[in-house]
Amino acid sequence: MESGDGGTRCRHEVVSVIRLLHVTKSFNTGKSNQFTAVQDVSLEIESGRVTVLKGPSGSGKTTLLTLIGCMARPTSGRIMLRAIGSSALPGMEEADEVEITSLPERFLTGIRRTAFGFIFQHFNLVRGITVLENVMLPAYPTGEGRGAVHGRALKLLEIFNISRHAHSRVDLLSGGEIQRVAIARALINNPSVIIADEPTAHLDTKLSGEFMEIIGNFKAEGKTILIASHDPLVHDSALVDMVVEMRDGRIIQDGSGR
Amino acid sequence: MILQPAVLALLVGSLLTSFMLLYALCYGIRILARWNIKSGSELQLTLERRTYLISTILSYTMAFQLLSLFLFIYTADHLHSQFSGAMCAAGTLNVNAFGYPLLIMKIVNFMFSGLWLIISHADTRGYDYPLIKFKYALLIVIAPLVILETFFLFEYFLGLHADVITSCCGSLFSIDKPGISGDLAALPSGPMETAFFSGMALTFASGLYFYCKGKGGYIFSALSFLTFAISVAALISFICLYFYELPTHHCPFCILQKEYGYVGYILYIALLGGGVAGIGTGVLLPMRNSGSMARVVPSLQRRLIATNLLLYLVFTLIVSCRMIFSSLILGK
Numbered sequence: 293m294e295s296g297d298g299g300t301r302c303r304h305e306v307v308s309v310i311r312l313l314h315v316t317k318s319f320n321t322g323k324s325n326q327f328t329a330v331q332d333v334s335l336e337i338e339s340g341r342v343t344v345l346k347g348p349s350g351s352g353k354t355t356l357l358t359l360i361g362c363m364a365r366p367t368s369g370r371i372m373l374r375a376i377g378s379s380a381l382p383g384m385e386e387a388d389e390v391e392i393t394s395l396p397e398r399f400l401t402g403i404r405r406t407a408f409g410f411i412f413q414h415f416n417l418v419r420g421i422t423v424l425e426n427v428m429l430p431a432y433p434t435g436e437g438r439g440a441v442h443g444r445a446l447k448l449l450e451i452f453n454i455s456r457h458a459h460s461r462v463d464l465l466s467g468g469e470i471q472r473v474a475i476a477r478a479l480i481n482n483p484s485v486i487i488a489d490e491p492t493a494h495l496d497t498k499l500s501g502e503f504m505e506i507i508g509n510f511k512a513e514g515k516t517i518l519i520a521s522h523d524p525l526v527h528d529s530a531l532v533d534m535v536v537e538m539r540d541g542r543i544i545q546d547g548s549g550r
Numbered sequence: 551m552i553l554q555p556a557v558l559a560l561l562v563g564s565l566l567t568s569f570m571l572l573y574a575l576c577y578g579i580r581i582l583a584r585w586n587i588k589s590g591s592e593l594q595l596t597l598e599r600r601t602y603l604i605s606t607i608l609s610y611t612m613a614f615q616l617l618s619l620f621l622f623i624y625t626a627d628h629l630h631s632q633f634s635g636a637m638c639a640a641g642t643l644n645v646n647a648f649g650y651p652l653l654i655m656k657i658v659n660f661m662f663s664g665l666w667l668i669i670s671h672a673d674t675r676g677y678d679y680p681l682i683k684f685k686y687a688l689l690i691v692i693a694p695l696v697i698l699e700t701f702f703l704f705e706y707f708l709g710l711h712a713d714v715i716t717s718c719c720g721s722l723f724s725i726d727k728p729g730i731s732g733d734l735a736a737l738p739s740g741p742m743e744t745a746f747f748s749g750m751a752l753t754f755a756s757g758l759y760f761y762c763k764g765k766g767g768y769i770f771s772a773l774s775f776l777t778f779a780i781s782v783a784a785l786i787s788f789i790c791l792y793f794y795e796l797p798t799h800h801c802p803f804c805i806l807q808k809e810y811g812y813v814g815y816i817l818y819i820a821l822l823g824g825g826v827a828g829i830g831t832g833v834l835l836p837m838r839n840s841g842s843m844a845r846v847v848p849s850l851q852r853r854l855i856a857t858n859l860l861l862y863l864v865f866t867l868i869v870s871c872r873m874i875f876s877s878l879i880l881g882k
Contacts (some may be wrong), residue, residue: 313590314590314591323593365595365599366590366595367592367595368590368591368592368595369590370590379843381677393595393598394587394595394598394678394679395677396602396674396677396679397602398674399677447662
């Protein structure tokens with residue numbers, strides 16, 4: 293299948309990589325203050341595409357992202373990944389489908405570490421250490437050699453034009469530079485899925501535009517991108533293949549025909 | 551009842567173990583009845599989440615169960631000075647009717663706890679909960695046994711009175727004494743030596759074969775168990791005699807004392823640990839090719855075989871050295 297958005301993405305086969313089946317996430321279950329953030333969400337996200345979760349604050353976008361990114365478990369429902377991180381499980385091939393909601397934590401960690409790259413709303417860089425160290429940080433638990441990680445981190449900084457700040461502390465960077473460091477960090481383990489939570493919330497129009505350019509490059513490389521945003525610059529972008537509109541924890545519109 | 555810190559520790563530990571096992575059993579029954587990995591229901595996901603916690607707590611509980619056997623033997627040995635006639639743990643255990651049944655229960659539960667830990671270890675290495683039902687079904691056997699052991703433990707310690715005159719080990723493990731202890735002591739040393747060394751040799755041969763070729767696992771496991779049983783009998787029949795250098799002293803408890811360098815603890819740890827590892831190898835065999843266990847079980851079995859062979863080797867070497875260097879020569 294080929295994208296119909298006129299973007300620069302390479303021609304490649306599109307398969308469902310992330311499937312959500314009746315996913316619900318409640319907090320304080322059984323208590324008087326029980327709150328259901330995501331309710332009975334079923335969704336298919338295809339590989340190599342840009343999918344945006346759109347909706348007002350409190351609509352469940354971020355919760356859904358954390359569930360897909362293996363950072364939290366649903367209260368009910370299942371989430372399946374195909375060709376993402378399957379090789380982290382003994383005896384499984386990369387193309388196999390993995391049901392992640394039942395996975396013991398030791399396996400979930402491996403998938404989270406290698407399959408997903410996260411860009412957080414507040415970027416969450418570690419203050420007091422250098423740009424290079426921040427970018428290398430997610431690769432430390434993988435056990436990969438420091439030389440290889442160091443080389444890859446420097447290359448990423450070069451791609452994002454911030455290699456001159458490699459040895460500067462992140463506290464001294466501007467907003468745009470911080471954003472690019474956060475993106476470089478998300479890419480250090482070469483994930484197949486990039487998850488970004490309100491990435492343009494603290495950026496001006498120019499920087500938001502730059503961010504979407506970078507997203508376009510990821511898409512061209514065949515990466516799957518999942519963004520939660522209520523910024524029109526993001527969900528109205530020509531790069532976006534699917535907009536999923538959420539409200540009160542439910543999907544109210546699935547714009548997959550976009 | 552004699553108030554000693556070790557006695558209190560055993561009683562409290564045993565109560566906690568029983569409580570934990572009872573709680574886990576209730577949870578296990580829910581798993582056996584309602585577990586469905588294909589379902590994404592709230593109940594199924596809750597069971598999946600809670601099994602981590604229950605398994606972790608149970609692992610510590612079972613580990614305590616293993617240690618408590620040795621704490622119990624040590625306590626029984628330590629208390630012997632309180633009773634007229636007792637020379638070691640043998641006399642202390644004979645103070646009332648619950649002593650020896652309690653010891654047997656503790657050994658049986660040691661074996662079951664060790665096996666449960668092996669199964670649980672394998673289960674947590676799989677990503678699809680391959681042994682979850684087997685693991686909790688085993689609790690249906692273990693929990694009542696541990697609760698019965700706790701009952702025996704309370705009856706035994708509450709029934710310890712310092713004015714009781716008990717028998718010494720020389721009398722309890724005499725060849726003239728009717729019963730199991732006397733029968734074991736009366737076993738002829740020559741055939742028992744042959745049976746012991748043959749059992750060890752066959753276990754080693756089958757273990758090495760299974761380790762290298764991956765075949766004959768059940769034979770190795772059965773031989774490990776058989777050798778374990780033969781070794782227990784051999785300890786009373788002839789091994790102890792070499793340690794004491796007395797042709798009539800068959801007590802399996804005096805070797806736990808300082809005069810013999812506490813060698814009994816090493817012997818029992820080696821024998822029990824080796825036995826559990828050997829039997830555990832066989833218990834895992836049916837799961838060797840199922841799901842995610844296909845990658846986990848073979849390597850775990852190899853580690854268990856290595857553990858069994860190493861511990862049995864330690865046991866055999868200690869016994870052989872003692873037989874060679876002892877002043878006692880049997881059968882002459």
